[in-house]
Amino acid sequence: MVFSSNIFLIFFLPIFLICYFACPERWRNIVLLLFSVVFYAYGAPTFILLLLGSTILNFYLVKGLYNSDNLVHKKLFAGLAIAISLGLLAYFKYANFFVDNLNAVLGAFGLEPFTLAKVVLPIGISFFTFQSITYVVDTYRNVHKPMERLTDYMLYIIMFPQLIAGPIVRYCDIADEIRHREQNWPEILQGFYRFVIGLSKKVLIADVIGRQVDTLLAGDLMTMGTGTAWLSLIAYSMQIYFDFSGYSDMAIGLGKMMGFHFPENFDNPYNSASVSEFWRRWHITLGAFMRNYLYFPLGGSRCSKPRTYFNLWVVFLLSGLWHGASWCFVIWGAYHGFWLVLERIGLKKVYEKIGKVPSVIITFFIVVIGRAFSRIENISDSFTLISRLFSFDFQSFVPIQSPQFYVTLSLALVFSFIALFPFGKKLQDLVYYTDFSKMQHLVVWPVSILLFVFCLTALNAVGFSPFIYFRF
Numbered sequence: 001m002v003f004s005s006n007i008f009l010i011f012f013l014p015i016f017l018i019c020y021f022a023c024p025e026r027w028r029n030i031v032l033l034l035f036s037v038v039f040y041a042y043g044a045p046t047f048i049l050l051l052l053g054s055t056i057l058n059f060y061l062v063k064g065l066y067n068s069d070n071l072v073h074k075k076l077f078a079g080l081a082i083a084i085s086l087g088l089l090a091y092f093k094y095a096n097f098f099v100d101n102l103n104a105v106l107g108a109f110g111l112e113p114f115t116l117a118k119v120v121l122p123i124g125i126s127f128f129t130f131q132s133i134t135y136v137v138d139t140y141r142n143v144h145k146p147m148e149r150l151t152d153y154m155l156y157i158i159m160f161p162q163l164i165a166g167p168i169v170r171y172c173d174i175a176d177e178i179r180h181r182e183q184n185w186p187e188i189l190q191g192f193y194r195f196v197i198g199l200s201k202k203v204l205i206a207d208v209i210g211r212q213v214d215t216l217l218a219g220d221l222m223t224m225g226t227g228t229a230w231l232s233l234i235a236y237s238m239q240i241y242f243d244f245s246g247y248s249d250m251a252i253g254l255g256k257m258m259g260f261h262f263p264e265n266f267d268n269p270y271n272s273a274s275v276s277e278f279w280r281r282w283h284i285t286l287g288a289f290m291r292n293y294l295y296f297p298l299g300g301s302r303c304s305k306p307r308t309y310f311n312l313w314v315v316f317l318l319s320g321l322w323h324g325a326s327w328c329f330v331i332w333g334a335y336h337g338f339w340l341v342l343e344r345i346g347l348k349k350v351y352e353k354i355g356k357v358p359s360v361i362i363t364f365f366i367v368v369i370g371r372a373f374s375r376i377e378n379i380s381d382s383f384t385l386i387s388r389l390f391s392f393d394f395q396s397f398v399p400i401q402s403p404q405f406y407v408t409l410s411l412a413l414v415f416s417f418i419a420l421f422p423f424g425k426k427l428q429d430l431v432y433y434t435d436f437s438k439m440q441h442l443v444v445w446p447v448s449i450l451l452f453v454f455c456l457t458a459l460n461a462v463g464f465s466p467f468i469y470f471r472f
Contacts, residue, residue: 001042002466003250004202006459009452012039020258029155029178032258039160040123047122051158054088057081058132059146059153062139066146078140085132092121097325124164126322128157130289135171137293144172152178161254165247165467167265168285174260181259189441191256196448196455197431198249203455205412206243207465209235212405217375221384225395229388230368235405236375237368238412241270243468244283263288268419268428270367273359274351275339278367286322290315309344313337323374328382332373339366360420 001008016035023031041048058081065077096118103113135156139146147153155178162169216232224232248265255262269282279287291300298311313334320333339347351359369386376382400406418424436444 036160161251183259195253198246201242201246208408209239
């Protein structure tokens with residue numbers, strides 16, 4: 001099920017909210033859990049038993065970890081719980097990738113290929129795997145004691161707002177809210193406003209741009225003009241930002257309506273003055289996960305410079321592989337790792353000398369060029385597209401015959417960079433983080449309803465499209 005679909009907006013969400021707020025507070029977690037199971041089963045009915053089974057097993061393994069006084073037993077329980085979570089992820093996400101590469105090697109030596117039935121990727125497996133790992137590791141580190149009730153742990157893993165595409169919520173961040181949370185109408189309303197902002201980002205901006213990006217990249221890349229190549233990648237950069245940040249806004253808004261405070265996942269990433277800063281602002285919860293559970297255990301920046309650079313490369317190679325089981329994503333991770341190491345070596349000093357605005361522009365175009373590897377699935381085609389960026393062939397520009405596309409893309413660029421200016425930052429803080437007064441609610445409420453209706457109208461006209469990060 002997709003947030004930006006009629007079945008969710010017209011049927012699932014209203015029915016859930018009525019049931020949730022109509023029942024006594026002590027039953028609300030059960031209602032949320034049951035609706036979360038239905039939400040996942042609707043989109044992936046064949047995997048719901050796998051999700052429930054692995055969640056139950058993980059709960060009891062961590063319980064054994066916590067109750068044991070023997071360090072060896074603790075490590076055994078923790079290792080087994082992590083191995084099960086990563087094993088499922090490795091099989092479902094990377095089995096096909098491994099077999100394809102194995103067969104390529106076997107074919108080179110004239111050997112028979114290895115056959116494996118095509119493995120279908122369960123929706124959201126990366127996100128609930130990461131949350132399972134945070135639960136195990138945080139318990140092992142004594143950051144927080146584990147849940148006493150199985151249903152509470154299942155709710156943490158399966159809760160539908162952030163189950164499919166994040167944000168990745170650390171167990172210690174919402175453990176207390178699962179047992180008890182305050183709910184009031186001003187916060188419920190602000191959660192609704194945040195949800196509508198995210199829905200508008202997805203339906204009114206990302207989807208409009210995305211339809212034209214598909215058109216731009218459907219042609220022959222070898223003959224694509226420089227202008228068309230840049231337009232396609234800049235447009236895709238806007239699409240993926242508004243698509244994914246829109247999902248995060250919707251998840252955060254839904255959580256707030258129920259009294260949960262999920263972490264922010266984006267902080268104006270295209271305003272970054274370096275690639276390092278970009279990764280502190282883009283998919284913040286994934287960055288925090290990789291930092292806390294991989295980069296720091298490897299030694300982080302506390303090692304020698306060569307080892308620090310190695311740690312950065314490992315983290316970003318694995319981050320690339322997490323985003324997609326293909327060599328394009330591995331190259332994409334290596335590409336970003338290269339720039340991070342270069343900034344550590346001395347590029348950051350150059351940025352400091354040339355100033356904020358030139359650094360933001362350079363960083364933006366570095367990120368845009370890298371999008372070729374995450375958008376194009378074939379390595380040679382990715383390099384072809386990048387070569388067309390610098391072919392200086394301005395005779396082959398094919399304009400999109402859609403004024404709506406250019407207006408929407410322009411708005412997306414304005415919204416992406418408006419926080420660079422003081423008035424834009426104040427406006428953004430007002431919309432996202434202000435506790436509205438009664439008078440402000442009287443203004444914002446009808447605007448939100450109007451945007452909600454616009455989104456429904458757009459969905460009825462062209463249908464919904466899946467979120468880009470569903471495939472990760």
